[in-house]
Structure formats: C-alpha cells, structure tokens
Amino acid sequence: MENAEKLYIRGGHPLRGKVEISGAKNSAVALIPATILANSATVLDNLPAIRDVVMYKELLEELGCNVFLKGDQMTIHPENISPVPMPNGKIKSLRASYYLMGALLSRFGEAVIGLPGGCNLGPRPIDQHIKGFEALGARVENKYGAVYIKAEELVGAKIYLDVVSVGATINIMLAAVRAKGQTIIENAAKEPEIVDVATLLNAMGAQIKGAGTDMIKITGVSELHGCTHSIIPDRIEAGTYMIAAAATHGDVLVDNVIPKHLEPVTAKLKEMGVQVEEEDDALYISGGQQYKSVDLKTLPYPGFPTDLQQPFTTLLTKANGTSIVTDNIYQSRFKHVDELRRMGANIKVEGRSAVIDGRFPLHGTKVKASDLRAGAALVIAGLMTDGVTEISGVEHIDRGYEKLEEKLKALGAKTWRASTESHKYPSHHHPYERE
Numbered sequence: 130m131e132n133a134e135k136l137y138i139r140g141g142h143p144l145r146g147k148v149e150i151s152g153a154k155n156s157a158v159a160l161i162p163a164t165i166l167a168n169s170a171t172v173l174d175n176l177p178a179i180r181d182v183v184m185y186k187e188l189l190e191e192l193g194c195n196v197f198l199k200g201d202q203m204t205i206h207p208e209n210i211s212p213v214p215m216p217n218g219k220i221k222s223l224r225a226s227y228y229l230m231g232a233l234l235s236r237f238g239e240a241v242i243g244l245p246g247g248c249n250l251g252p253r254p255i256d257q258h259i260k261g262f263e264a265l266g267a268r269v270e271n272k273y274g275a276v277y278i279k280a281e282e283l284v285g286a287k288i289y290l291d292v293v294s295v296g297a298t299i300n301i302m303l304a305a306v307r308a309k310g311q312t313i314i315e316n317a318a319k320e321p322e323i324v325d326v327a328t329l330l331n332a333m334g335a336q337i338k339g340a341g342t343d344m345i346k347i348t349g350v351s352e353l354h355g356c357t358h359s360i361i362p363d364r365i366e367a368g369t370y371m372i373a374a375a376a377t378h379g380d381v382l383v384d385n386v387i388p389k390h391l392e393p394v395t396a397k398l399k400e401m402g403v404q405v406e407e408e409d410d411a412l413y414i415s416g417g418q419q420y421k422s423v424d425l426k427t428l429p430y431p432g433f434p435t436d437l438q439q440p441f442t443t444l445l446t447k448a449n450g451t452s453i454v455t456d457n458i459y460q461s462r463f464k465h466v467d468e469l470r471r472m473g474a475n476i477k478v479e480g481r482s483a484v485i486d487g488r489f490p491l492h493g494t495k496v497k498a499s500d501l502r503a504g505a506a507l508v509i510a511g512l513m514t515d516g517v518t519e520i521s522g523v524e525h526i527d528r529g530y531e532k533l534e535e536k537l538k539a540l541g542a543k544t545w546r547a548s549t550e551s552h553k554y555p556s557h558h559h560p561y562e563r564e
C-alpha cells in the first residue's frame with residue numbers, strides 16, 4: 130500500500146493565522162455505515178475529504194447502495210442494499226469497516242465481514258463487539274480471517290463492556306436499534322463521536338438515551354428513515370493544529386471546533402506554558418518561548434486522547450526537563466519514537482511509557498510514518514526543525530487529515546510533496562532544496 134510520494138517540510142517557520150477544522154473522521158466512518166439502517170436516503174454534511182471516507186463510500190456501493198459525494202456532502206440511498214458477504218478485499222484495509230457488522234446484522238440479521246486492518250498499534254481485538262452481538266441473540270463464528278454473524282431475531286439485552294471501547298459501544302448501538310425490547314450498554318465509552326452517532330440514529334427514528342454517559346439505553350424500533358445530519362468537528366485534527374502551533378511558537382486560531390471536546394489538550398498545553406484562549410467555536414493558541422515538561426496519561430474520553438499522544442510526544446522534545454507519556458489505551462503506539470530519535474530526540478520507551486528528555490533539538494532527516502498519528506507527529510517534528518524533513522508513508526496521513534499541506538501552507542509552513550521519480554530526476558532542483 131505504500132506509495133512513492135513523499136512529504137517534505139522545511140521547518141523553522143512559526144504557524145500564524147487561522148485554520149478551519151473539518152468534520153470528524155472517527156464520526157464519519159461510523160455515520161456512513163449507520164445510514165444503511167434507514168429505508169430512505171440520508172444526507173451527511175461536513176464530511177472530511179479523506180481516504181477513509183472514500184473507501185467507505187466504495188464499500189457501501191459494493192453492498193448495492195447508491196452513494197453521491199459532492200464536496201463535503203454525501204447522500205446515501207440504501208434502498209437496494211443487500212447483505213453481500215465481504216470476507217476479503219477492500220473491507221480489510223479499513224479498520225472501521227467493522228461497523229458494517231452491527232449495521233448489516235441490524236438490517237438483515239446477517240453479515241460476513243473480513244477482520245479489519247487499519248493502523249498497527251499492537252493487538253486490537255474485537256471481542257467486546259462480538260460479546261454484544263451474541264448477547265442480542267446472534268451466532269458469531271470466526272473463520273478464515275472473517276467474522277460470520279447470523280441471528281433469527283435480535284432481542285434487547287443488558288451488556289457490560291469489560292473494556293471501555295468506542296468501536297464496541299457504537300457497533301452494539303447499531304445492532305440494537307432495531308432489536309426487540311430494551312438494550313442497556315454499561316461501561317459504555319463516552320467519546321463525542323458516540324454522541325454524534327446516537328444523534329444521527331435518533332434523527333432516523335431510533336430511541337437512544339444516555340449517549341455520552343457510561344450507560345446507554347436503547348429501545349428497539351421496527352423501522353428507521355433517512356434524515357440530514359451534520360458531522361461534529363474533528364477534535365483530533367484540531368488538537369494536532371493546536372500542538373503544531375505550540376511546537377512552532379506560533380499564533381493560530383483553530384476555528385470550527387467544540388472547545389469542550391479539547392479540554393484535556395488545552396489543559397496540558399496550558400500546564401506547559403502555552404497560552405490557550407477559548408471562544409464559542411474556536412481556540413486561540415499562542416506559543417511561548419520556554420515550555421515546562423509535563424507528564425501525560427492517555428485515557429478514554431474525557432481523558433487525554435490516545436490519538437494525540439504521538440503528536441504531543443513530539444512537542445515534549447521541546448520542554449525543559451523530562452516528561453513521561455503513558456499510553457493506557459494501546460500497548461505499542463510508540464513507533465514514531467524511533468523516527469523522532471533519528472531526528473535527534475532523546476526518548477526512551479519502557480513498556481507503555483515514553484520518557485522524553487527535552488534538551489535535544491530535532492534536525493531534518495528522512496523518516497517514515499508507520500501509522501496515521503505517527504505521521505502527524507512527524508509532520509509536527511518537521512515543522513520544528515531548522516532543516517528539511519522527508520516523510521514517507523504519506524498514505525497513512527491521507528487516511529485521516531483533510532488537505533494537510535494546504536492548511537499548513539496557509540499558516541505559513543513550507544511544505545510540498547514529490548514522488549520518488551521527481552526526487553530521482555529533479556528538473557531544476559532537488560526536492561530537498563525547494564521552498
């Protein structure tokens with residue numbers, strides 16, 4: 130899947146200006162499959178222009194939906210959908226394709242879905258999703274790398290999640306909205322993306338209460354209809370720009386956000402000595418000259434998001450002193466650390482923690498993005514150096530960040546892309562020398 134394109138960044142330019150945040154990736158990839166529960170068309174607004182969205186569109190088309198994507202709006206006509214088995218193929222390259230399990234089970238009582246791929250962050254089991262489907266009355270078999278699910282009838286049940294899981298909470302909600310009677314999900318995840326999915330399902334006629342708390346109650350309904358829904362802003366994209374603004378000692382207005390969703394990030398930035406001012410739907414970040422080291426632990430929402438752990442680790446290479454970052458969600462989300470070390474950082478990884486010694490400035494070199502947020506961490510690292518950084522593995526970044534270079538350039542960053550070919554045969558200058 131690796132492509133030959135590379136992203137280049139000439140660092141040392143503070144980010145200044147305003148950046149508009151797009152719709153949330155992790156909402157979009159749950160809302161798109163949720164729309165197949167309706168018996169008429171749904172319009173999703175404020176979709177991010179990212180590869181995961183395009184891949185999901187193609188998956189729905191394989192199932193027989195008519196899908197129209199225009200700008201940031203997608204219209205999904207699910208009238209001709211059928212439960213086509215999808216044990217292999219595209220389904221495996223998109224982790225969030227697992228939402229088709231809950232959605233197809235709910236609509237047809239059956240689903241065959243290849244086990245999901247996505248970013249490699251250590252083991253990512255889906256046992257809690259399966260436990261939920263079984264509690265609702267489905268039989269689930271795992272054969273040849275695919276999950277086979279079938280139910281004569283889905284009946285509401287009480288489900289306690291052993292692990293707080295975003296995916297399992299949403300998948301069980303999808304499976305339960307048309308089940309007979311009441312489902313209660315206990316120890317549910319509370320992420321804003323879950324509230325977004327519940328808002329869409331309720332607008333489609335579902336009866337879901339408590340989304341955003343750790344107990345969600347769903348009363349099954351027999352039919353759902355299409356509606357129009359606007360996706361919430363991407364708190365992880367917003368956090369990435371907040372961290373980038375601080376990392377370059379810039380001044381950036383991060384616009385179109387829900388500031389409450391970013392509280393854990395705002396709090397950590399302030400603790401380091403970064404100025405953050407809150408407006409109704411924007412955050413203004415003004416970097417200081419000196420930053421204090423801080424310790425950070427990722428936790429389910431409203432704790433500090435694991436998806437911003439990697440970018441924040443990069444920022445902490447700037448702090449005076451030693452910081453400890455612990456990822457409580459994933460066992461091995463530290464692949465960016467090897468690359469940061471190549472750039473000159475002094476970071477030790479011990480188990481689930483990274484110990485960052487802030488006295489070592491970063492230098493531009495060739496690095497590789499191993500996953501989406503590692504990519505974001507390396508982009509920020511590139512912006513911090515005084516040289517040129519070459520980032521490969523750009524396809525990971527394109528999965529989740531809309532118009533990254535365009536947005537960065539508008540803030541004054543020097544960044545460009547070049548393919549390996551143009552790298553080999555530069556017309557006038559080597560990509561390393563371009564502005």
Ligand code: EPU
Binds near residue numbers: 292
């Ligand atoms: N887990 C289990 N069993 C399960 C499900 C999860 O043990 O059945 C464990 C996982 O291994 C992990 C923890 O529970 O250690 C949390 O996983 P969760 O299910 O919440 O993660 P997810 O739903 O697969 C979503 C986001 C991730 C984000 C996590 C945590 C989507 C499509 N993905 O994944 O986003 O890191 O929640 O907040 O919503 C990203 O955007 O870069 C990304 C990886």
